[in-house]
Amino acid sequence: MKALAARRHHPMALLVILLLALVATGGLYAAFQPRTAQAETYTADDIQQGEALFLANCATCHGRSGEGLQDADGNTLGPSLIGVGAAAVDFQVGTGRMPMENSGAQAWRKPPQMNEEQTRQLSAYVASLGPGPSLPDEQYLDPANGDATKGGEIFRINCAMCHNAAGAGGALTRGKFAPTLDGVEPKHVYEAMETGPQNMPVFNDDNLTAQDKNDVIAYLHALEENGSPGGLSLGSLGPVTEGLYAWTIILSLLTACAVWLGAKAK
């Protein structure tokens, strides 16, 4: 009895139970999940509505049938969208990047202009222009299905050089930057990897499998859950902000004490 009780307290025991539970739910999920791929669930009506939205909001830059446009000097107004797939549209429109407002080094994230239904219709239309990455499978978006440790390794090797180890963001050349990943929805994380927006490389399924992408999502989720155990994170930007803090806040506190003690003498 004693031995069993002791065994029960072994930390590995909890892990084994957790794993079993995971495998069980994963298996159940896989068994009951609808197998139809997303791209095929769009109706002709979706596509028609999408086309109307596209002509109204996107065609000025991307052309009337998504073929891309150039201005008189040969600068791209908007690239061709043929074959970029539903995932690219869902990411670009869902994160508010498209419709793009003004040209700059990079399209910025902003509050989305299209609601979910309109985004779906636009995706349907662009997907109908040519085959491309479809929306990710729900299964791979749930952090609970991923392995955060593996995701952490993938993230540090593939993403941290642009997005910073804490996902706090980083600068690229000529004013371009990799944005912070704090608070980005799992769906958009997945789609970003799949479609490689702007200066981000594409991580297709040959580079990172769907499961790998799920692991990354699990890791980012774990980072957010853990917060900052040491207190204020100062933006998680590392030694520079820490040094700035020492030179401003701490030095002011110390100087105030020194002046106070000096004044006491008078």
Place this chain on the structure above:
Amino acid sequence: MTTTTPSSQKQDAQPGRVARLGAVGGDWLDQRTAGGGLVKFLGRKIFPDHWSFMFGEVALYSFVILLVSGTFLTMFFVPSMDEVVYDGVYGPMQGAHMSRAFESTLHLSFEVKGGLLFRQMHHWAALVFMVAIFVHMFRVFFTGAFRKPRELNWLVGFSLMVLGMVAGFSGYSLPDDVLSGNGLRVVDGLMKGIPIVGTYLSMLLFGGEFPGHDIIPRLFTIHILLVPAAILGLIAIHLTLLVLSKHTHYPGPGRTDRNVVGFPVFPVYAAKAGGFFFLVFGIITLISATTAINAVWIYGPYDPSPVSAGSQPDWYMLWTDGGLRLIPGWEFTIFGYVISLNILLPMAIYGGLLAFLALYPFLEAWVTGDDREHHVLDLPYNNPVRTGLGVAWITIYLILALGATNDLIALKLHLSINDLTWLFRVSIFVAPVLVFYITKRLCIAMQRHKRGLALHGVETSKVVRMPNGEMLEIHEPLNEYDRWVLVQHDDFRPLKAGKGVSALRAKATSFFFKDYISPVTPAELREALDHAAHEKHEIDAVTGGDYTVPSAKVGH
């Protein structure tokens, strides 16, 4: 040498009871150790009081905190590069492969009670230690406290600053996370950049190809034994020299190059120092309890492939990274050896900057030919060229540090990193010269202003019209004490070439003393005071000594 305690301050300090207590304690020690003489000698030493003199103390206290918190860390930290599989409480690392050093740092952070607090205290104290050393060093620089007889102690302090950087860097490398591993990688690169011997040096330090299996244990010995011992020894020498040559004081009435005005160490200064220690300790603890530093679990265990965006060393090493980021990729090959100018040039610049600091007291003494002892400090504006050179040095240092943070600046200010790099490349040549000139001019303007104040007093912007139509402004004379501070400073003549003075040295002297504003002479002051008395006499004849303006009079 005499030591003076101004009588008014003596009363404030109320030495009565505490001093009696000290006397009893001193007696007790004396009867047992016969060392009472030394205790009394130290206890009666006089220390002047000014807030700017307290940063050396801050450095000392944060070093004490480093020793205490570091000792705690050694009880749990394992300096080993053996690979283990993590099975601690931090979820996103479970099952990951890492070195024992990294694992023990995670263990310290998450499982040892108070471990994270101690880690953060150790690291914040390290940053504060270096901040205090820098502020202290520049206080000494700008007030000319390094002049004879304190040049030696300047060198000791300089060595402490360099050792502080070594201590910090070796500590930063111990946890074996991605950031610290990248720091070591840079060191490896710097060493290999040295022609011919570089590779051997690197092999020697790392015990083989980078990163090898030896570096962490070796750094551990350096970090917890060699460097702290060297720092402790130098601190002892630093303080002994301070006691021997006595503390400097700011100019003021009764303060000369032959005395020290302040409080006796016991009881006044000792009590204050004790209180200050607890304030520093309290501030560092408060910061460490509320603000994260070096979250190694986010950087992850060291592995040579990943480099995170925003990888920088601790602030005191930033400048050494800046040169590497700013220099273009200049390299060429002679006789099969790659000469990496992109590494050698920055290293030469770093060496030059450090050498300038270390040798400055000797350089200035050579330039001015001044070999007198100085115990009264210079006010920075009274020595425009020294102040200008100091600010220029800081400017170069800052630009290097900014260069090392170009990616973060670009990210946060939405600027192009390429433009920033070019801006820093240009400004590292232009800014120091500009800053030197501006600082010097500002100092001279301040000197002029103070000279006017000393001679003519404060302008009241009240003007009196004399019966003959002449307009006279009413000046309020300074009190004797304020005036003293403005007229006391050193008058010194440049060296002339010839008589053993080389042409180069004469040129340097004339650079140092060009635009020199000599202090007010007693004759000038007497004349100005006579003139003022005469003017006041005239004004009083008209106003009857009532200086309220007419409009204000109407109201009454």
